[in-house]
Amino acid sequence: MITGKIILKSATKLSLDKRFTEIAKQAPVVTPPRIQQQANVIIPYSRQELFGNKRPNVVNIAQRLKKRSINYRLGLSSNTNVNRLYTPPNKPRVFQRLSYGNRRRFDTNGNNLGANRFLFGGQSGMGVRLRGQGRIRGTRTFRPRTRGYLNNNTISRYNNGNSIRGNKNNRGRRNTNNNNFNRSNRGRFGKNSNRGRGRNNNNNNNNKNFTKETLDTELDKYMAQTKLEKDNWIYYLLRQDWDYDNESRIKNSIGLYYEVDSNGYVMFCPCMGRFGNQAEQFLGVISFTRTLNRTLILPHWIEYPSRSRTSTQIPFDRYFQVEPLRDYLKVILMNDFMIHLADKVWPKGKRYVFCYDTQVNDNNDKIGCRAKDGNPFGPFWSHFNIDFDGDVFFQPLFFDIITSNSWNSKYSSTEYPVLAFSGPPGTNQHSIPIAKYFIYSNYIQEQAENFLNKHQISPETLLAIHLRNGMDFERACTYANEKSNFFASAQCLGYNLEKGIKLTNDICYPSEDNILKQTEKMIQKSKLTVLYIAADGNHMFDKFQKNLMKKYNIKIIKYNRPSNQSEGEAAHIDLYILSIAKNAIVNCPSTFSAFAKRQRDRLEKSTDFWGIDNDKLINEQNIEL
Structure with missing residues (x-):
């Protein structure tokens, strides 16, 4: 679950729908930490199509967001699209963080408070902060209040000799600013007290007959008065076009589960040489994995910084897109596999490493694959906290196969759900065309x-x-x-x-x-x-x-x-x-x-x-x- 906040500032007349359209069109490139900020650049359409960029992911995300039904946006009903990944029960959707909460509030007589029940959200979840409104979703104890200089309509704590301690969530004792748009005055002398927890609450309109359409209109009207900060999490999420696989990241962040591949997985260390050699190894292992009908766990690239005594691991999707590869075979990023599936599919105690035969090492008399001996082998597996519980020698089998019979019969996915190789196969003439999927x-x-x-x-x-x-x-x-x-x-x-x-x-x-x-x-x-x-x-x-x-x-x-x-x-x-x-x-x-x-x-x-x-x-x- 994303724990970031949305902070609404400034003002605009745009509606909610127009806002997300503008986000798709004008959102700046936001890069993750530790990566140099890049300026916006327009890649000519001719080269966009050549490199598989027919339409930016941000546009696809914004388009999907606009097409969500009102019920889905408000969190009042579930999405029945069977093509989505499995959704765990009671997990909040990421886009509902922009909608009002889905828990109802009732008065002391048990009556539904209608639309007003959404103004302060449910009883759980971090929620998001709207300026002057408190949290739309979230625990009431975290409800923020503006004081003095944080007030939308005041510059300091003192205005005409009266102590102003907030307008849209006022707790000031003598709030005399009649121009305030007060949602909840808790002050003793608040003149504009609407519905809220404070005293002088004269708002008797509980909006019991509020419809979804009017509620959506109210949401659009309120959002038209605000502007999303470009550095908040939703901007960051919508504009993640760099080295991330957007779709998997978004599915992960909204709590969707990864489905386990019953046919098993293939994992390997690209531990031979620099990028050119590693790319060659990828071609061979992709062909091998597809023949076995398993899912390829995409490892990190290995780099060797100058004047460094060890190697570094770079996520696969920093340099290449993942979606084009999915057109050819089943893949999952290694980090995603280790976080979401490893404990279930490949638990500690049952992690075996595969090699053709015993490896010889003059400095180590141990007989086995020695998968973690030396650099980059040791740093690569240790980066994911992987220790092997045993060695499997797969001779006389080979990687260059036409059918999966020999491998699947000897190493079934039930007994060996993950084939983790200390070294991958090399490429051959038949696997060269796979290079076209590296975008x-x-x-x-x-x-x-x-x-x-x-x-x-x-x-x-x-x-x-x-x-x-x-x-x-x-x-x-x-x-x-x-x-x-x-x-x-x-x-x-x-x-x-x-x-x-x-x-x-x-x-x-x-x-x-x-x-x-x-x-x-x-x-x-x-x-x-x-x-x-x-x-x-x-x-x-x-x-x-x-x-x-x-x-x-x-x-x-x-x-x-x-x-x-x-x-x-x-x-x-x-x-x-x-x-x-x-x-x-x-x-x-x-x-x-x-x-x-x-x-x-x-x-x-x-x-x-x-x-x-x-x-x-x-x-x-x-x-x-």
Whole structure:
């Protein structure tokens, strides 16, 4: 349940319906704590559709809110929509926090007080605070009162020599302000005493025949006098378009249960390498999980901050949307699973980890999977307070399967509801098209679009290049040979080397001279006016400026990471721009480049590789799952 407050301030003439329409149209981007505030940005509709943003989630939420029946908004009846998730009994809906309470109030004779029963809410729940009205829903003991300088119509505690201690909830002893809109005067000499708990209550209208329609009208009329603060929880909830899966977050916050998948779950640690390698592992495990008809528990991404002795875990939905993946298989965020389902589905004492065979560790004589030995294995599982109660060796089974018979017969969901793997399967040719379901979150898209807008750059004028020239990759390329694939080189050599291209050092780790020559050739051919450089090592910025900027009158830029942004997050800004640029040149064996290339295939954009003639390459977007 959300425990935040709604504080109503200022005034406006808008109705309740118009207000939420304006929220949908004008709500600013609100980011969660620890993330830099982002300015509003308009992503062109052409690219919105390409990246799955046909309509922002905030619009969908506001539209659904407007369509709620009056009964639902007032909390007087239940929603009978069978397509909703299971709703626990007596759980308040999040949108009812904007409606009057659902508990009736009666006078001493047992008569229903009608609409006035809603003015002070029910007997339980935190409720929300309306300025000067107390809480609409909530315990009466928490009912706030304005005093003096907090009064809507007074500046200080003293007005014309009389002590003013509030108007809409007045407790002042000599409240002489006749202009006050008093809902409850408790003062001894209050002149405008309406219904309330204080003395001098002369309001005999109990509104016993108040209808739902008139009550809704009164609500609209009152809300027209107020304005929601942009930093309150409802604004935050309606505008959560960054890295969160909006639908699951909203369902969670209104108390809806997650339904248990009787077919079981698959959990894994993406503990091999940085993002490019982790993305490769995702493709393999998605294919495996779908074949088993289980639900994939989406783990956190693992990042390795500079000068840090341990790894950090980043929620999956900070960088990518969850809903597109649900079009292909059943998924749940790992944090949601551990909070809402783990104790029921995967209780402590029955948590087993799966590995192919016993693992060897010179520093540990224990025989088993050793799932938590070292970094990032230990920090990853410990982040979710997971300790394993036993090891399961699944040899001679393999991940690359066509049917689920062998796995499901040996490891049934009743005995093993969660298959938790210490390491995931790798990708193969058949799982490559799954990459199209990885759609960047609005949080990442907006940062990248802000950067492009700041430099007044259109992707249609952009040549983006990726330089995989770190020292680690230079050493790795010494192990490459011409007779086999290396890392992600299948994207340019073919999975069976059928393209007839040999992996040379000029392809794996091209020289600076070759990089400059191929970039210049592409600029001459494409007539593009902006060069964007993404690199994990030397950006060669000065050399590009010296050799190309004045000669071809082009702008040369790179993304400069803010001090409060992680290196891993900045890398996704590079990937997004590499994906949408008009042309791109990337590294053949690099898994980081492979992710950008697959994004470009989905967008039907051609991609070049360092040291390879583009005529020998084909896009992979037409391969069917």
